[in-house]
Amino acid sequence: MSIFVDESTRVVVQGLTGGQGRFHGLRNRDYGTKIVAGVTPGKGGQDVDGIPVYDTVAAAVEATGANASFVSVPPRGAAAAILEAASAGIPFVVCITEGIPAHDEARVYNTLVDTFPGTRLLGPNCPGIISPGKCNIGITAGEIALPGGPVGIVSRSGTLTYQALYELKQLGIGVTTCVGIGGDPVPGTNFVDCLAAFEADPDTRAIAMFGEIGGSEEEKAAAFIASSVTKPVVAYIAGVTAPPGKKMGHAGAIISGSKGTAQAKMSALAEAGVHVVNNPTEAGIKMAEIVKEL
Amino acid sequence: MDLFEYQGKQYFARFGIPVSAGGVADTVDEAVARAEAAGYPVVVKAQVQVGGRGKAGGIKLAADADEVRRHAGNILGMDIKGHVVHRLWVEHASDIAKEYYASFTLDRAAKKYLAMVSAKGGVDIEAVAEEDPEAIARMHIDPSVGFTAADAAGLVESAGLDPEAREGAVDILQKLYRCYVEGDADLTEINPLILTPAGAVHALDAKVTLDDNAAFRHPEWDDFRDIDELDERERLAKSKGLQYVGLDGFVGIIANGAGLAMSTCDVVNQVGGKPANFLDIGGGANAEVMANALEVINSDANVRAIFINIFGGITRGEEVANGIVQALSRVSIGAPMVIRLDGTNAEEGRAILKAVESDKVISSPTMLDAARTAVSLAGGAA
Numbered sequence: 001m002s003i004f005v006d007e008s009t010r011v012v013v014q015g016l017t018g019g020q021g022r023f024h025g026l027r028n029r030d031y032g033t034k035i036v037a038g039v040t041p042g043k044g045g046q047d048v049d050g051i052p053v054y055d056t057v058a059a060a061v062e063a064t065g066a067n068a069s070f071v072s073v074p075p076r077g078a079a080a081a082i083l084e085a086a087s088a089g090i091p092f093v094v095c096i097t098e099g100i101p102a103h104d105e106a107r108v109y110n111t112l113v114d115t116f117p118g119t120r121l122l123g124p125n126c127p128g129i130i131s132p133g134k135c136n137i138g139i140t141a142g143e144i145a146l147p148g149g150p151v152g153i154v155s156r157s158g159t160l161t162y163q164a165l166y167e168l169k170q171l172g173i174g175v176t177t178c179v180g181i182g183g184d185p186v187p188g189t190n191f192v193d194c195l196a197a198f199e200a201d202p203d204t205r206a207i208a209m210f211g212e213i214g215g216s217e218e219e220k221a222a223a224f225i226a227s228s229v230t231k232p233v234v235a236y237i238a239g240v241t242a243p244p245g246k247k248m249g250h251a252g253a254i255i256s257g258s259k260g261t262a263q264a265k266m267s268a269l270a271e272a273g274v275h276v277v278n279n280p281t282e283a284g285i286k287m288a289e290i291v292k293e294l
Numbered sequence: 295m296d297l298f299e300y301q302g303k304q305y306f307a308r309f310g311i312p313v314s315a316g317g318v319a320d321t322v323d324e325a326v327a328r329a330e331a332a333g334y335p336v337v338v339k340a341q342v343q344v345g346g347r348g349k350a351g352g353i354k355l356a357a358d359a360d361e362v363r364r365h366a367g368n369i370l371g372m373d374i375k376g377h378v379v380h381r382l383w384v385e386h387a388s389d390i391a392k393e394y395y396a397s398f399t400l401d402r403a404a405k406k407y408l409a410m411v412s413a414k415g416g417v418d419i420e421a422v423a424e425e426d427p428e429a430i431a432r433m434h435i436d437p438s439v440g441f442t443a444a445d446a447a448g449l450v451e452s453a454g455l456d457p458e459a460r461e462g463a464v465d466i467l468q469k470l471y472r473c474y475v476e477g478d479a480d481l482t483e484i485n486p487l488i489l490t491p492a493g494a495v496h497a498l499d500a501k502v503t504l505d506d507n508a509a510f511r512h513p514e515w516d517d518f519r520d521i522d523e524l525d526e527r528e529r530l531a532k533s534k535g536l537q538y539v540g541l542d543g544f545v546g547i548i549a550n551g552a553g554l555a556m557s558t559c560d561v562v563n564q565v566g567g568k569p570a571n572f573l574d575i576g577g578g579a580n581a582e583v584m585a586n587a588l589e590v591i592n593s594d595a596n597v598r599a600i601f602i603n604i605f606g607g608i609t610r611g612e613e614v615a616n617g618i619v620q621a622l623s624r625v626s627i628g629a630p631m632v633i634r635l636d637g638t639n640a641e642e643g644r645a646i647l648k649a650v651e652s653d654k655v656i657s658s659p660t661m662l663d664a665a666r667t668a669v670s671l672a673g674g675a676a
Contacts, residue, residue: 076510098576101478101508102400106437109405114438141606141638157553159605162637163661166605183552185402212553215402238556241563242572243541279561281662 002131002177003152003197003204004092004120005068009135012037012057012066012090014073014081016048021072024096024139025051028070031142033135036064057088070128070137071095078124079104086116094137095123095188105186112188121188127158127180130165138180140165148174150294151287152198154191155210156183156217160238160280164210167284173291176204183212191221199229206232206290208283209274213239214260222268232290233274236283237262295504298341300383301518302500309473311466311484312496316385325366326359328384334358335387338365342377345418350374355387388498392456393486395419395430396467397501398474407435407474409445411453411467416486441471455489462495463487478508527571527594534586536573543568545672546591546600546629548584550575550609558603561661567669570597575609584617585624592627599672600631601664604643611635611643619650630654630671634664 011028015021016038026049029035037060038048044055054060057069069085071078071093078097085093105124112119122129128138133147139158145165151173155161161180168175179194181187191209198204207229211218218237225233240262270276275290277283297305303313316336317328329336340352347353352374354365362384372379393416401408412430414422422429431453435441446467450460466487474482483501490496509515531538537552541559545567549555552574559569571594575583591600604614614635621627631654635643647657656671658664 075507099507101511102480102505103437103475103478103508106400106405106407110436110438114436144637155553157551157557159549159551159554160557162605163554163557166636185400186405210553212556220403236557238553238560241541241559241569242556243539278564279662280557281660 001201001203002134003194003201004122004177004179005129005131005135005137007134009068009092009137010034010036010064010066011068011070011137012039012060012064013051013070014039014057014085015071016040016051016053017043017046018072022048024072025070027142028136028138031136032133033137036066057085057090061088061090066090068092068137069094071097073097075099075101079108082108082121083111086112086119089118091118091120093119093121093188094126094128095121096126096128096138097123098125100124100184102185105184109186109188122179123182123184123188125184126182126187127161129177129179131177132175140178140180144169145178146172146174149176149203150174150205150291151208152176152194152201152204152206153178153208153210154194154198155180156212157210157238160210160236163280164208164283167280168208168287171284171288173288176201185215187217191217192224195221195224195229199231204231205294206234206287208287209233209235210280210283211235211237211265213237213242213262213265216260218265219268222272222274225269225274226272234283234286234290235266235269235274235276236278236280237265237269237276295506295515295518296343297500297502297504297518298343298381299339299500300341300381302502303383303497305477305502306473306497306500309469309477311469311473312494313500314385314388314496314498316383319366319382319384320380322363322366322370325382325384326362329356329359329362332384332386336362336384337387338362338369339383339385340369340372340374340379341381341383342374342379344375344377347374352379388488388496389491390488390498391491392459392489394453394455394459394463394489395422395485396463396470396487397481397483397485398471399481401434404434407437407441409433409435409441409449409467409471411449411455411463413454419485441468443468458493459489459495462489466495466497473502478505478512479503480505527590530593531573531590534590536583536587536590537576538590539572541569541571542596543570544596544598545668546570546594546597547603548573548575548587548591548600549603550605554603554605558601558661558665561665562601562669565662565665565669566674567665567672570594580613581617581620584614585621588618588621588627589625592625592629597629599668600627600629601668602631602633603661603664604633604635604637606635606637606640606643609638611637611639611641612646615643615646619646622650622655630656632656632658632664632668632671634658634661
């Protein structure tokens with residue numbers, strides 16, 4: 001099994017006619033993902049390499065039965081695109097857009113919670129999600145992931161997510177689902193959501209978690225792991241050498257005062273019984289040891 | 295983007311938040327002119343983005359033109375914790391009866407806005423939060439609902455502001471919220487918010503951090519661009535639109551994605567090197583971006599080896615490789631470079647790199663090996 005997406009997931013790509021949307025939408029389809037529709041206002045009736053394009057998400061859902069959306073829309077239109085997907089009843093929305101204004105993000109998150117509780121948002125500013133061999137939504141290069149399990153991956157950083165998949169593949173370890181939650185301050189889906197889903201998934205028997213400096217999501221994850229996760233967890237936190245007060249690329253990756261340091265997060269996770277490692281390669285090696293014992 | 299105090303006050307004024315009459319001065323003569331216009335006594339304030347200006351002698355009261363001359367002359371050019379003062383803010387000195395605190399920011403844990411008001415202003419609010427947390431009234435605001443006059447009144451009351459200040463504070467809080475939301479700020483903070491003996495409430499300081507992601511809908515922010523605060527490398531990087539943070543080591547780092555860039559710094563550190571910088575070329579970086587990144591790294595005299603760590607997702611391997619080739623033909627790169635390329639179209643990228651490989655341009659398949667090679671080329675641990 002897998003979490004959030006699998007072979008039954010039918011995807012509409014919002015922004016399919018744009019450069020990025022087309023490139024990654026078609027790559028996702030080549031991977032085997034059921035990309036059933038595209039949406040670009042004003043371009044309804046056209047197609048992108050055989051994929052029908054609609055003016056609205058609602059029209060795409062009605063015509064194709066899409067039950068997931070891939071939002072590849074520039075920052076100024078992304079918030080509206082996410083809410084359009086939610087109001088069309090899409091239960092799972094993946095938004096890869098980088099650079100959405102923080103207030104738009106906060107409004108979208110709270111509007112989903114208040115008005116569209118049936119919609120889960122992954123991202124924004126995330127690489128997406130891949131259940132290897134079944135479904136790949138987003139920008140992950142599918143060939144770097146080995147299907148099958150037993151490992152579930154959740155990561156705040158896109159490139160570290162790829163690194164994680166790759167390290168595991170080198171060691172012959174398969175993955176049930178790999179979720180990139182993104183590095184922005186208000187992620188739609190957080191570590192705890194993914195840890196809970198992996199805990200409930202019988203095929204996921206170990207979890208790899210990739211965090212970074214800033215915020216308190218890793219500390220919350222540590223508390224959740226201590227209380228509610230029975231499966232072994234390996235964690236890596238990036239940013240040990242980052243100076244405080246400087247924004248390290250991700251809006252979220254900033255240390256303020258003594259809060260949010262890599263050290264504080266690593267300690268909290270270690271106390272929760274997590275195997276904390278020092279770099280992505282060690283994460284792969286540690287995971288291989290754990291998988292052997294399962 | 296962090297605004298200087300004078301910029302923050304200009305931004306506040308756009309939203310109708312009362313601030314003291316004053317003006318900006320870059321010279322002693324200008325300072326006197328601003329003081330004459332504001333009316334004596336005045337306060338002469340160093341414009342630097344660092345705390346503790348007052349203690350460092352960067353804020354002085356002046357009763358007449360001679361005193362303005364003396365203080366302005368001393369403060370201009372002063373070094374405050376590594377920040378050289380190029381600009382002053384000169385404003386009419388206020389009589390202060392009470393000092394309060396007010397701010398809006400995002401509470402990431404709650405995923406809602408957080409308003410904070412305190413009757414204990416004028417001091418380090420983080421110290422108040424540590425020692426006397428009850429002294430700060432807090433309210434979470436649902437961004438999809440908003441902040442009403444009744445919310446503001448409730449906050450002001452629970453913070454225990456003096457009765458004569460309440461009406462003015464409620465008004466300012468609503469304006470400060472508008473400045474925060476419509477002004478696309480990550481933080482709007484007034485410390486101190488003062489009550490004058492005459493019963494007026496106004497902002498004596500202004501701390502505003504703007505959300506760079508919202509710049510596309512704020513053409514007026516162009517006036518605020520001031521890159522004097524950055525070091526030379528950071529200035530060059532910023533002019534080229536790169537996410538760069540200068541560090542003090544000797545291995546130049548280029549990576550795609552903030553997480554991988556941070557991890558690359560960490561790994562270089564673990565194998566005995568020291569990163570000279572953090573540089574994230576971002577998602578979807580093309581040849582031009584890579585060439586720019588190499589130019590910035592090349593401008594850093596401390597760099598003895600360069601480690602390029604690219605894992606392609608949205609970034610395509612052949613674009614990165616083309617960028618490296620382009621940069622090599624455009625600038626003479628002094629330090630040897632180690633390139634680790636993987637992910638989307640990595641094979642195409644590696645094929646392109648074959649043509650330029652030499653003892654100074656080395657391809658390495660894994661992150662740890664590449665880090666070790668880069669550190670050893672840089673002469674190992676310093």
